[in-house]
Amino acid sequence: MAEKIGANEHTTGKILQVLAREKITASMKGPNGGFYLSANAKPVVLIDIVTIIDGVQFFFECGLGLKECSGVKPCPIHYTYKTSREKLFKEFSSVTIQELADSITKGEVFLKR
Secondary structure, three states: OHHHHOOOHHHHHHHHHHHHHOOOOEEEOOOOOEEEOOOOOOOOEHHHHHHHHOOOHHHOOOOOOOOOOOOOOOOOOHHHHHHHHHHHHHHHHHOEHHHHHHHHHOOOOOOOO
């Protein structure tokens, strides 16, 4: 999988292990083992993966990294950034991994560095 997307094999393996531990993927040990999605798995939205790997603080923090940024005391990009990250959070919360995989399979998009 790492080779197909041009990613670091070790990092990809660690991410897949985390996802398996959180029951997003399943894994099988042995010479023919690996990671897979169960055929009867419930749909997984992208925000679930982001939450497990990085958390969602990105969607709620100041775009400039200020600790006191708010609507009362906004940074110079507060309102623009807030609108953008809210749209991104909404999109990540509605698109499923299967939808992303389907668009790759159909050749509509690609996933390679």
